[in-house]
Amino acid sequence: MHRDVRVDGVVQGVGFRPYVHALATRLRLAGRVGNDVAGVFVEVEGAPADVGEFLTLLERDAPPLARIERVRVSESPPRGLSGFEIALSDAHGVRNTLVSADSATCDDCLRELFDPADRRYRYPFVNCTNCGPRFTIVRDVPYDRPLTTMAGFPMCGPCRAEYDDPRDRRFHAQPTCCPDCGPSLTLGEASDPIAEAVRRLRRGEVLAIKGLGGYHLAVVASHPTAAAELRARKHREDKPFAVMCTDVEQARELCAVDEQSLRDLTSHRRPIVLMPRLADAPVAQAVAPGNRHLGLMLPYTPLHHLLLRDLAEPMVLTSGNLSEEPIAYRDPTPLAGIADAVLDHNRPIHIRADDSVVRAGALLRRSRGYAPEPVPLARRCRQPVLACGAELKNTFCLAKDDHAFVSHHIGDLENLETYRSFTEGIEHFSRLFEITPRVVAHDLHPDYLSTKYALGLDGVELVGVQHHHAHIASCLADNREAGPVIGVAFDGTGYGPDGTIWGGEFLLASLDDFERIGHLAAVPMPGGAAAIRQPWRMAAAYLGTEIRGWHPDWETVVSMARKGINSPLTSSAGRLFDAAAALLGVRDEINYEGQAAVELEQLADPTITDAYPVRIDELIVQGVDLLRAILDDRGTPRPVMAARFHNGVAAAILDGCQQARDRSGLSTVALSGGVFQNVLLHTRAVNLLADNGFRVLTHRRVPTNDGGISLGQAAISACR
Incomplete structure (x- = not known):
């Protein structure tokens, strides 16, 4: 019996050919296995029972890093083959192969x-x-x-x-090397770079370390002077640094590690995992100032294992970049002005990849360890698609057939270096997956660099996609569904077709189209972007003269909002959280995106179950009710008030969805948008909806924030 087999999926660079060779040899089968641009091809010949067993085991016992999507088998006459071999790779034809993500040391x-x-x-x-x-x-x-x-x-x-050697673990492992033939490590003139790096870290120096997807900056996590110096040199005022621990036991000394976090920490993807910080965690205050959580990760390269084993204590390991630029990855590194020394190596990095970030099992940043593994689409693309994503937390997405290739994390498209990373990444993905886009999707905001890139392309069909429709479509695509659903899109900013800034939306949505049926009541954003940087301005916009003297410029800003001077209208849920944070004394001014909302969530007491009331008139949510309730509740402990605010928002989501169900007959809800990174709100909303008969879709494969927007744009364009 002779069978020709095609295996599609992530099957190159994961030991699949050696596995097939060993399996066929054990079953005394003849034939060959090889790579080509479409995946893995296999010819197998032998007794019918042995061939049948081979086909059964081929998928069941595949290597741990393999992701088999499809096995196709065809019959042809026996050819009298003898022996089983690994054939030379074939680089001809249309490329449909998938590329594996980087994987932690086994x-x-x-x-x-x-x-x-x-x-x-x-x-x-x-x-x-x-x-x-x-x-x-x-x-x-x-x-x-x-x-x-x-x-x-x-x-x-x-x-x-x-x-x-087909019997060896490194049989056809492409990066195979050793000290005699592979890359080497350097730190200045040091004869033992690892020992010198550990000595410098213990001395309180800032070290740049070339890793898998770029350079990191490192200091000893418990060293207050070193951590403060790193923060000053990076011009990073409050945003937390990630910390790498030697092992799980060391991680448990810093954070409360639950079962889900443990699975994420120890997975072969090795993301940064956000977890509650222990009160006595031996970490310098400057590592995560004012933050009740820490982002921990375990070593994922041999270099990290060596450093941490010798250092014997946790170290800060944060992206090596100049302020607001993407992670540095080319040689020589531009970090010489920040780091006291550079632990370098001579294996080139072809594409940069930041560390991925996970919280409570949900992706907040999808990059190293995940990209470029594709997301399967519910509907096949009629034509190849490029989706350019949003401005903040940008990713792009290339799609063809039923695969959507969401890129690694690019960052905020607000400077030339990040924009260059965006364009170079598109070129690389286009070549790697042989996708020449015929359709290009973009956000409706005319000033986004991603939109301007799309509008500058020739010979393509342009598809403008509303930001919040893209959010809900992203959640649908993430769950391999097409809708229609009730979509709840809560985030900070999105360009609305009516000229206002959306961000607290109830939609009836499918991949084909959407209808806005409700939203948070719109309020002015006094000063525009200044209202994002200074949350107290949103409290002033919501409450006006109901309170006075909260801030020296309160009356001026209230007047600006009332007169509509530089005060665009917004229905943003993110801005409502900002206003609540200001009223609760959490923060009047932020140093990174979403800081006020992050700290408001950390303030909230999760044991509190009662909620502030909020009116919903014709599916318009009166967010001001929640803020007035905070004022009326003064004298109550702040953690209780913060919890009641969160619970009130969750109750408003339920009420809005119930009204939407009454109107549409739909009972499936999709939750998306950066506000749902808030675990307290997300958990409360999901539980309330489920308890009231709704089927709830949430994100699993891509972030709920703007990092998932490109997938939604691609899924919508594939349908159109």
Whole structure:
């Protein structure tokens, strides 16, 4: 019996060919396996029972990093084949192969790393088919060494022998190397760069470290002077730094680690995981000032394992970038003015990738460890699509057939370097997945750099997508559904077709279209963007002369809002949270996006279940009621008031959805938008909706914030 097999999915660079070779050999089958631009092809020939068992086990026992999407089998006459071989890769044809994300060091490689008898003992670039760099070193497909940044490191004899041995863990592992033939580490003139790096960290210095997807900046997490110095040099006033721990036991000394967080911490993706900080956590105040949470991660490269094992305590590991720019990844690093020294290596990084961020199992930033694995679409694209995303937390998305390739985290498109990262990323993805867009989707905001990029393209069909429709479509695509649903899109800012700034929306939405059926009552934003930076302005806009003397400029701002001077109208839920934060004395001025809302959530007592009342007239939510309730409740402990505010917003979401259900007959709700990063609000809203008969869709594969917008734009454009 002879069978031709095609395997589609993430099946290159994950040890799939060696696995197939071993399986076929064990079952005494003849044939071959190889990579091409479409995935993996297999020819297998032998006794019918053995071929049948091969096809059963092929998918069931695949390597841990493989993501099989489809196996296609066709029959052809036996050819009298003998032996089973790994064929040369075929680089011809239309590219449909998928590229694996970078993966954390596996247990087998860790054992070698710390085994004095092993030839890779303490070698910071140890890897195998089950772990190591993938996306960040791939220049093109098929995934073979000459098309990666390892091309400049010819394998030595022992490494070549492992690479050619079907019984070896490194059989056809493209980044295979050792101290004799692979990349090397440097720190100035130090003979032992790791030891020198640890010595400098303990001395309180700021160290730049070249990692998997770019440079990081590091200090000892418990060192107050070093942490404060890093914050000053980075010009980063309050935004928390991430902390890398040696192991789970060390992480438990800093944070309350629940089961979900443990799974995320120890997964092969190794994201930063946000968790409640322990009161006695030995971390300098400057690491996460005023924040009750810490972002922890575990080592994901051999270099990190060596550093943390020798340092024996947690270290800050934050993106190595100049203020507001994307993570640095090219050599020489531009961080010399920030870092006291650079722990460097000579393996080039082809594409930058920031660390991913997770909280309570939900992605807040999707990047290293996740990108560029595709999101399957509910509807196939009629034509190839490029979706340019939003301005903040930008990602782009390229889609063809039933695959949406959401990019790694690009950042806020507000400067030239980030814009360059955006355009270079689009070029790389287009080449990697052989997608030439015929349709280009963009946000309706005319001043976004992503919109201007789209409008500057020739020979494509442009599709403008409303920001909040894209949010709900993103949630639908994330759940592989097409709608229609009741969509609740709560965020900070989005361009509304009526000329106002949306952000607290109730929609009837599908991938095809949407209708705005309700929203938060619109209020002025006095000073425009200044009202985002200074939350007290939103309190003034909502309450006007109902209170006085809250701020020296209160009356001036109230007058500005009433007269509509530089005060665009907004229905933003984010601005309502800002107003509440100001009234509760949380923060009058922010230093990073969403800071007031983040600190308001941390203030809230999660044990409180009663809620402030809020009117909803014809699906218009009177947010001012929640703020007046705060004023009327003065004298109550602030954590109680913050909780009652959150519960009131959740109750308003339920009320709005019930009115929408009465109007439309729909009982499925999709929640999306940056406000739903708030775990307290998200949990309260989901529970209330579920308890009242709604089916609730939330995000799983992409962030609920603007990092998921590009997926929604792509899904909408695919339908149109």
